[in-house]
Amino acid sequence: MSNPISHDDLCYLPATAALVLFSEGALSPVELLNAYQARAEKLEPQLNAFSAQRLEAAQEAARLSEQRYSKRYSKSANPLRALEGLPVALKNEHTLCGWVTxxxxxxxxxxxxxxxxxxxxxxxxxxxxxxxxxxxPEFYMACFTRSERHGVSRNPWNLALTPGGSSGGSAAALAAGLTAMASGSDIGGSIRIPASYCGVVGLKPSYGRVPVTPIAYALHTMNHIGPMARTVADCALMFNVVNGPHADDPAAIRPKLEVPLAFESVKGLRIALSYDLDSFEVHADVLRGLEQAAQALREQGAMVEPVKLGWTDNGADAVFQRLGFETGREFACRILRQNLPTSDYIRQFAIDGMNVTGEQYLATNQVVGRMYDSMSKVMASYDALICPTMASIGSPAEGGVDANEMLRRDAMTYPFNLLSRHPVLSVPSGLASNGVPMGVQVVGRTLDETTVFQIGAAIEQALWQRRRPAI
Structure with missing residues (x-):
């Protein structure tokens, strides 16, 4: 099937637009997959966004989708599905039969x-x-993407810098035009950090929206599985597919939520604005991007005003004490039991986790309770809150030994893993002086993904239209 669009342009086609072209017969799933695979072959040596590819199986799946779109087949007998034929990359966490995760x-x-x-x-x-x-990164415990097993991933906008982590490969692949959509997970910002650094869109859903297995992970309230994409509409499209109750996840929320892909105006919405979440030191470029987002929302009819959250503690210690107590010991046991190479930051995390006491772990509940109480008082008067995603404008691709300190200093994401019922969308807010994108978080009321997407789409429309790195 011939198409006048170049391969590289095809690789940046929004997923929603690709579905329309598929249905019109103007583009085939095989053609789109071929474009992605050709671009990956060219760019992967520089980026290292993928830990594995399944070329033959993907080609077969694309051919089957192509048949579903073909007029030779009955649409009633072969109904088109929501993501029919769209290339999607899985984070090296989400298992697939026959693959090695x-x-x-x-x-x-x-x-x-x-x-x-x-x-x-x-x-x-x-x-x-x-x-x-x-x-x-190894066991997802870093806000950069480097491991002994799979090496260093780099940011398509600036190869010296990190794409973020832990869903760094997903964000880099999206930004570089290597996939239409990607899965992510977020326990301290692992969807939103790379979304911000790579200029893509990522959702940390409300806890329980997207099912998790096994049960031990499902019951970990800081843990969220979510969609990543290049546009807000694409992210919403993927969210509609993956959310909803599941028999193996007792925390999964019912009924399934269907968010609209045509977003309402933000006119009349009341939006709170926090520059620093009461405690972060934020780079001037990031503040400029946030103010541009706030002004864009005002120009579209929303009321946006600065607030103080009243947080005397942003939860940094609580995050590390919870994660360290629950997983640091596990890592320490694995490292001692198996004489295999491990990343420096995992060894450090294991040491730190072994030093967390039971009393410290239990005290984190009090911290979270106070943060929720302050947040609830603010959100009673607003439909959503906006704030920066990252306080910084990038860090070296290789990261460092102390991943906890980097997260504590730079990531304005982890408070909302403690406040896990609040959905948070990161959308691009412009480019920093080093050429790397910046992001704004849209924090919704508990369980309100619909408004989060609505506001995110308004910011995207004003500040980020079809930008791509020069790679």
Whole structure:
């Protein structure tokens, strides 16, 4: 099937637009997949966004989707599915039968997956063509993407800098035009950090919106699985597919939520604005981007005004004490038991986690309670809050040994993992002076993804239209 659009232009086609072209017969899923695979072959040596690719299986899935669009087949007998034919990359966390999900670590060996993660199965059921696995830091415990097993991932906007982490490979792949959509996960900002640094869109859904397995992970309230894409509409499209109750996740929220893909005006909305979440030192470029987003919303009819959250504690210690107590010991046991290479920051995290006391761990509940109480008082008067995603404008691609300190200093994301029922969308707010994108977080009332997407779309419309890195 011939198409006048160049391969590189095809790779930046919004997923919603690709679906229209598929249905009109102007583009085929095979043609789109070929464009992505050709671009990956060219750019992957520089970026290292993928830890694995499944070229033959993806080609077969694309051909089957192409048949569904073909007029030779009955649409009633072969109904088109929500993501029919769209290339989607999976974070190296979300299992796929027959694949090896390493979590970025040699400690897990090479055992093939025997079950599909809930998000994987829902993507497959919706017709997605899963073609790649995206790179992660070891066990997801860094806001950069580097591991002993899979190496360093780089930011397409500036190869010296990190794409963020832990869903760094997903964000880099999207920004570089290597996939239409990607999955992510977020336990301290791991969707939103790379979304901000790479100029893409990422949603930390409300806790329980997107099912998680096994049950031990499902009950971890800081843990969120979510969609990543290049546009707000694409992100919402993927969210509609992957959210909803699941038999294996007792925390999954019912009923399923369907957000509109045509977004209402923000006129009349009341939006709170926080420059620093009461405690972060924020780069001047980031503040400029935030103010541009606020002004764009005002020009579209929203009322935006600065607030103080009243937080005497932004939850940094609580985050590290919770994660360290619950997972640091596990990592320490694995490292001692297996004489295999491990990343420096994982060894440091294990040491720090072993030093967290039970009393400190239990005290985190009081911190979270106070933060929720202050946030609830503010949100009683507003439909949403906007604030920066990152306080900084980038860090070296290789990261550092003390990943906790980098997260504590730069990521304005982790407070909302403690306040896990609030959905948060990161959308681009412009380019910093070093050429790397910046992001704004849109924080919704609890369980209100619809308003978050509505406000995010308004910011995107004003500040970020079809930008791409010169790579």
């Amino acid at each position: 390493t979590k970025g670590s040699w400690l897990l060996g090479n055992q093939a997956d025997t079950v599909n993660a809930p998000i994987t199965q829902r993507l497959l059921d919706a017709g997605a063509v899963i073609h790649a696995q995206t790179n992660v």
